[in-house]
Amino acid sequence: MSEEKKLPRIEIIEKYCKGCYICVEFCPKKVLEMKGFVVSVKDLGACIKCMQCELRCPDFAIKVHAE
Amino acid sequence: MAYDYESRIRPGKLPHIWCPGCGHGIVMKGLIRAMDTLSLKKEETAIVSGIGCASRLPGYMDCCTLHTAHGRAAAFATGVKLARPEMNVILVGGDGDGTAIGGNHFIHACRRNIDMTYIIMNNYIYGMTGGQFSPATPTGHKASTTPYGNPDPAFDIVKLAIGAGATFVARGTAYHANQIDKLIAEAIQHKGFSVVEILDDCPTTYGRRNKYKSVVEMMNRLKDVAVPVKAAEKMSAEQLEGKILTGVLHKVERPEYCDEYAKVIERAGGNK
Ligand SMILES: Cc1ncc(C[n+]2csc(CCOP(=O)(O)OP(=O)(O)O)c2C)c(N)n1
Numbered sequence: 101m102s103e104e105k106k107l108p109r110i111e112i113i114e115k116y117c118k119g120c121y122i123c124v125e126f127c128p129k130k131v132l133e134m135k136g137f138v139v140s141v142k143d144l145g146a147c148i149k150c151m152q153c154e155l156r157c158p159d160f161a162i163k164v165h166a167e
Numbered sequence: 168m169a170y171d172y173e174s175r176i177r178p179g180k181l182p183h184i185w186c187p188g189c190g191h192g193i194v195m196k197g198l199i200r201a202m203d204t205l206s207l208k209k210e211e212t213a214i215v216s217g218i219g220c221a222s223r224l225p226g227y228m229d230c231c232t233l234h235t236a237h238g239r240a241a242a243f244a245t246g247v248k249l250a251r252p253e254m255n256v257i258l259v260g261g262d263g264d265g266t267a268i269g270g271n272h273f274i275h276a277c278r279r280n281i282d283m284t285y286i287i288m289n290n291y292i293y294g295m296t297g298g299q300f301s302p303a304t305p306t307g308h309k310a311s312t313t314p315y316g317n318p319d320p321a322f323d324i325v326k327l328a329i330g331a332g333a334t335f336v337a338r339g340t341a342y343h344a345n346q347i348d349k350l351i352a353e354a355i356q357h358k359g360f361s362v363v364e365i366l367d368d369c370p371t372t373y374g375r376r377n378k379y380k381s382v383v384e385m386m387n388r389l390k391d392v393a394v395p396v397k398a399a400e401k402m403s404a405e406q407l408e409g410k411i412l413t414g415v416l417h418k419v420e421r422p423e424y425c426d427e428y429a430k431v432i433e434r435a436g437g438n439k
């Protein structure tokens with residue numbers, strides 16, 4: 101495999117997340133899903149590092165670490 | 168790179184008290200980015216609020232802050248600005264705080280054109296006290312005090328600010344998060360009284376009563392209803408029916424209050 105895609109690290113601060121679904125819904129690549137009351141990463145490989153989830157989260161609960 | 172919001176938040180203050188999906192947190196993040204854009208120093212920046220969920224914002228911010236009486240942010244902030252004209256003074260609050268009990272202070276701050284920025288988070292309701300209607304609640308919509316629909320027309324906060332004499336007026340939405348910091352930064356840079364209305368959401372006391380099934384539905388409504396002022400220029404009246412203009416909607420130059428007051432002091436011989 102020659103594909104050298106550098107994956108971001110998506111940090112979820114579980115004690116801040118209130119499970120509002122904003123990041124899940126407005127992620128253009130459907131990377132995230134709800135697990136119980138807290139968001140979690142379903143498909144990291146699909147992430148395009150657009151930062152939309154981090155930008156809109158009202159609770160400072162999701163961070164996308166990418167170079 | 169993940170954005171560093173924490174350096175402008177008082178240690179230990181997160182998680183905040185706002186409900187799941189409440190847009191006030193999105194606005195606070197926009198304000199933090201605007202402060203970073205302008206490299207505002209915390210010792211030289213005062214954030215002043217009244218009372219309400221929106222007015223809780225200063226409590227989280229690591230800078231000079233004042234959480235005052237309901238509707239009175241503009242009065243306290245005017246005192247701060249006159250005493251320390253070199254400070255950046257930013258007012259924050261809700262639609263109820265700013266246009267009901269605080270409506271008088273709001274219009275006169277606009278009229279004075281004192282160099283401060285007012286961020287008004289309009290979620291169309293008194294969120295904190297359980298969803299009573301505010302002067303921004305749309306006609307026909309439900310609140311705890313208008314269970315059969317609100318008979319009153321709503322204030323257009325932008326038009327109110329322009330009519331009262333604010334010299335910079337802009338509008339954004341909680342959905343269009345990446346625009347919030349830009350509007351706030353431009354407002355802070357403007358010399359004179361600047362108003363930034365952010366259309367916001369209160370899922371807990373407004374959304375539920377008005378048939379929004381989720382926070383996402385409320386966000387989608389903001390997404391659909393907003394039209395950037397530039398795009399609106401190319402649209403017909405028909406296409407603009409039911410839409411709300413966003414962006415910088417008013418910008419003029421007019422003498423600023425602190426400068427004018429300094430001249431009064433001069434004329435009265437106060438600096439001798
Ligand atoms: C003098 C006075 N009257 C009434 C109240 C009760 N009160 C607290 S917050 C609020 C309304 C807040 O609405 P808004 O400013 O829209 O903020 P939101 O909670 O919606 O963010 C009211 C009426 C009060 N605290 N003080």
Ligand code: SF4
Pocket residue numbers: 110126127128129130131132146147148149150151152153154164
């Ligand atoms: S950075 Fe963009 S693509 Fe990646 S999870 Fe967030 S919203 Fe989805």
Ligand code: SF4
Pocket residue numbers: 116117118119120121122123124138139156157158159160161162188
């Ligand atoms: S937007 Fe934030 S609070 Fe809402 S589900 Fe996503 S991480 Fe949690």
Ligand code: SF4
Pocket residue numbers: 184185186188189190191220221290294295368369370371372
């Ligand atoms: S009651 Fe409404 S305005 Fe107050 S925190 Fe909850 S969602 Fe936000």
Ligand SMILES: [Mg+2]
Pocket residue numbers: 261262263288289290291292293294301
């Ligand atoms: Mg309100």
